[in-house]
Amino acid sequence: MIDPYLPQRVKIVKIKAVADDAALFTLQFEDSKVQKKYAFIQGQFAMVGIIGAGECALDICSPSDKSSKYMQVTVKQVGFLTKKLVDSKVGDILTFRGPFGNGWPNLNKLAKPNIILIAGGSGVAPIRGEIEHIISSKYFKENTVQVLCGSNEIEYLMYQDEMANWVNNDIRLGISVDRLKRATAVANAKVVKGVITQLLNGDNIDKDSTVFMVGPPAMYKPVIKKLQELGFADEDIYFSLERRMYCGIGVCQHCAVNDVYICKDGPVFNVNDLINNPDLI
Amino acid sequence: MLKNEIDKLAIYIAKQYDIYAPVLSKDELIVKGVNNIDNIDYSSRIPDNTFKQLFLPDQEELFSWKKDKLIKPDLSKVKGKAAYGMNVLDLKALGLFDLVFTNDPYYLAKRENGLVVGISSGAPADYEEYKIFSMDKVENVLEHIPFDIFLEKNKEGEFKVYSGSAKGRKVLRGAGIDVFENIQFAGLIQEEGPDQRMLKLMPIVKGSEDNPVWDEIAKICTACGKCSTACPTCFCFDLLDEAGADNTVSKKRVWGNCFYPEFSQVAGGKKFVDTVKQKLFFWYEHKFSRTPAEYKVPGCVSCMRCFKVCPVGINIIEVLNKLEKKND
Ligand SMILES: Cc1cc2nc3c(=O)[nH]c(=O)nc-3n(C[C@H](O)[C@H](O)[C@H](O)COP(=O)(O)OP(=O)(O)OC[C@H]3O[C@@H](n4cnc5c(N)ncnc54)[C@H](O)[C@@H]3O)c2cc1C
Ligand code: SF4
Ligand code: SF4
Ligand code: FES
Numbered sequence: 212m213i214d215p216y217l218p219q220r221v222k223i224v225k226i227k228a229v230a231d232d233a234a235l236f237t238l239q240f241e242d243s244k245v246q247k248k249y250a251f252i253q254g255q256f257a258m259v260g261i262i263g264a265g266e267c268a269l270d271i272c273s274p275s276d277k278s279s280k281y282m283q284v285t286v287k288q289v290g291f292l293t294k295k296l297v298d299s300k301v302g303d304i305l306t307f308r309g310p311f312g313n314g315w316p317n318l319n320k321l322a323k324p325n326i327i328l329i330a331g332g333s334g335v336a337p338i339r340g341e342i343e344h345i346i347s348s349k350y351f352k353e354n355t356v357q358v359l360c361g362s363n364e365i366e367y368l369m370y371q372d373e374m375a376n377w378v379n380n381d382i383r384l385g386i387s388v389d390r391l392k393r394a395t396a397v398a399n400a401k402v403v404k405g406v407i408t409q410l411l412n413g414d415n416i417d418k419d420s421t422v423f424m425v426g427p428p429a430m431y432k433p434v435i436k437k438l439q440e441l442g443f444a445d446e447d448i449y450f451s452l453e454r455r456m457y458c459g460i461g462v463c464q465h466c467a468v469n470d471v472y473i474c475k476d477g478p479v480f481n482v483n484d485l486i487n488n489p490d491l492i
Numbered sequence: 493m494l495k496n497e498i499d500k501l502a503i504y505i506a507k508q509y510d511i512y513a514p515v516l517s518k519d520e521l522i523v524k525g526v527n528n529i530d531n532i533d534y535s536s537r538i539p540d541n542t543f544k545q546l547f548l549p550d551q552e553e554l555f556s557w558k559k560d561k562l563i564k565p566d567l568s569k570v571k572g573k574a575a576y577g578m579n580v581l582d583l584k585a586l587g588l589f590d591l592v593f594t595n596d597p598y599y600l601a602k603r604e605n606g607l608v609v610g611i612s613s614g615a616p617a618d619y620e621e622y623k624i625f626s627m628d629k630v631e632n633v634l635e636h637i638p639f640d641i642f643l644e645k646n647k648e649g650e651f652k653v654y655s656g657s658a659k660g661r662k663v664l665r666g667a668g669i670d671v672f673e674n675i676q677f678a679g680l681i682q683e684e685g686p687d688q689r690m691l692k693l694m695p696i697v698k699g700s701e702d703n704p705v706w707d708e709i710a711k712i713c714t715a716c717g718k719c720s721t722a723c724p725t726c727f728c729f730d731l732l733d734e735a736g737a738d739n740t741v742s743k744k745r746v747w748g749n750c751f752y753p754e755f756s757q758v759a760g761g762k763k764f765v766d767t768v769k770q771k772l773f774f775w776y777e778h779k780f781s782r783t784p785a786e787y788k789v790p791g792c793v794s795c796m797r798c799f800k801v802c803p804v805g806i807n808i809i810e811v812l813n814k815l816e817k818k819n820d
Pocket of ligand 3: 719724725791792793795796798
């Protein structure tokens with residue numbers, strides 16, 4: 212019988228700072244046989260930990276077609292464990308369980324194949340995996356891809372160094388910063404002062420698209436409302452949620468919302484799911 | 493069968509297992525480890541505490557690391573405990589745990605290496621008052637609750653013995669008991685289909701979030717969480733790492749409690765289940781909507797322990813009745 216709580220050991224092979232308080236970790240299973248067979252769906256998460264310090268949920272943000280070689284996670288320092296993770300060094304051993312959850316819908320099966328990725332705050336982390344996947348699978352060649360990122364301060368906007376590469380791969384980039392002190396641009400995209408909904412004005416965005424979004428709890432309602440006003444159909448809007456999690460498999464109850472578990476039935480939901488479960492957001 | 497033969501059974505079981513059974517001390521009926529089988533209470537009353545500790549301890553080590561080296565326990569060697577004298581309601585709760593933890597090797601090891609002996613002496617006197625879900629006569633219910641051995645006590649104090657598993661039969665024969673009836677477990681759901689009251693309550697509870705009943709009880713509930721701790725069907729848990737001596741770290745599973753402030757708190761301080769009203773709703777919703785939707789059985793076995801421990805006297809039956817009434 213598989214022990215759902217027993218993690219694998221992974222080694223940190225690379226660390227890259229991606230914002231003032233966040234880092235990208237490249238991980239490999241110590242057991243290369245496990246790595247070779249490893250697979251996940253973009254948008255799924257893992258429980259990543261340090262022996263003695265516990266575990267936390269992190270989205271796997273590397274492209275899924277590289278899963279037999281490595282995984283990547285982005286860690287934003289917000290508390291006890293994430294601080295320890297950010298302080299880790301190359302060569303350190305972490306624990307790793309998962310993948311868990313459903314992940315984003317398969318890009319090749321979308322009714323509307325053009326896509327808009329919306330990320331507020333540390334939501335850029337889970338979106339980054341999808342962007343890497345879009346670049347690595349050349350999805351952008353056939354379809355329009357837009358990425359809209361919002362941050363409260365420019366210093367906390369993650370992945371600024373990768374954005375030029377996104378733009379070079381035909382991804383249209385929009386950035387908003389709540390507290391913008393002086394006019395600036397990232398990867399040639401002029402940073403808009405204000406909240407993320409300001410990036411959603413009619414002229415700039417391709418309305419014939421599917422939307423994937425992740426952000427802080429307060430972001431979902433206004434962004435969905437704005438998208439609906441712009442004429443987006445509910446079934447074309449997907450979002451990924453965060454809750455406190457322990458088991459990752461729908462048992463411990465910490466992430467339950469009415470009849471669903473964010474860990475098992477999510478973390479990705481569709482706006483239509485709100486009909487039965489408005490408390491999700 | 494006479495009581496002295498049942499005593500022989502208990503002695504035989506005690507040779508192989510640590511026996512945990514209801515014991516009367518002063519006015520309290522407490523499930524605890526039993527050294528002297530004469531102390532076992534055969535009234536089949538509902539004990540103040542539950543048996544859940546035996547299969548889902550309030551704290552347990554899953555595995556550990558010593559200087560980074562993983563130490564996995566040999567689960568086949570877990571010492572079995574005998575849950576002796578479980579009443580029908582607690583057996584229903586155990587049946588729910590069996591569904592919830594069906595893929596959990598730590599739980600299953602305790603179940604497989606343990607022994608469950610049920611008991612009934614007919615419906616309790618206050619049966620009508622306590623009834624939340626249909627509680628049939630023992631004969632009808634036995635096929636739908638898990639046990640290895642079941643003792644049915646009649647008014648004269650004589651016992652009829654049932655076996656519910658190969659393990660149970662082996663123990664009975666080992667104890668020299670040859671006269672017993674075999675019961676084949678047919679799942680928790682009765683032939684007529686899922687519990688009618690449960691089905692009726694599901695949409696009512698699910699849709700009750702704005703019902704003033706929650707405001708009413710939220711005003712008096714202290715969110716102490718005693719109801720959840722006392723409840724035989726409450727099973728939520730946390731996982732944590734605990735450092736021990738000599739560079740050891742254990743992965744522990746400890747009971748959670750949805751009334752405690754950290755239950756749903758994420759980094760930055762946001763709590764998704766925050767107000768007392770939200771907590772109460774979350775608790776009831778788990779029992780009367782989420783569990784029925786997931787497992788097709790009620791998440792409450794109407795034992796009334798929650799009412800008995802509640803410092804402000806919140807009565808689950810009254811709450812459900814009010815919710816139903818407001819819906820009519
Ligand atoms: C599906 C999912 C995906 C996530 N993806 C990412 C990601 O890619 N990058 C990233 O930086 N963060 C991500 N998070 C958030 C991350 O899990 C939390 O920031 C982290 O658990 C905080 O732990 P801490 O010990 O540093 O914080 P503290 O506030 O010190 O945590 C204390 C306790 O709260 C618990 N806790 C606090 N916040 C959370 C939370 N959000 N979820 C679960 N438990 C929590 C911890 O388990 C710990 O026991 C994700 C969360 C979820 C649910
Ligand atoms: S025991 Fe009573 S007061 Fe305590 S949390 Fe439960 S309902 Fe509230
Ligand atoms: S009556 Fe109360 S304590 Fe008993 S099972 Fe139902 S909710 Fe739990
Ligand atoms: S994390 Fe345990 S139920 Fe979702």
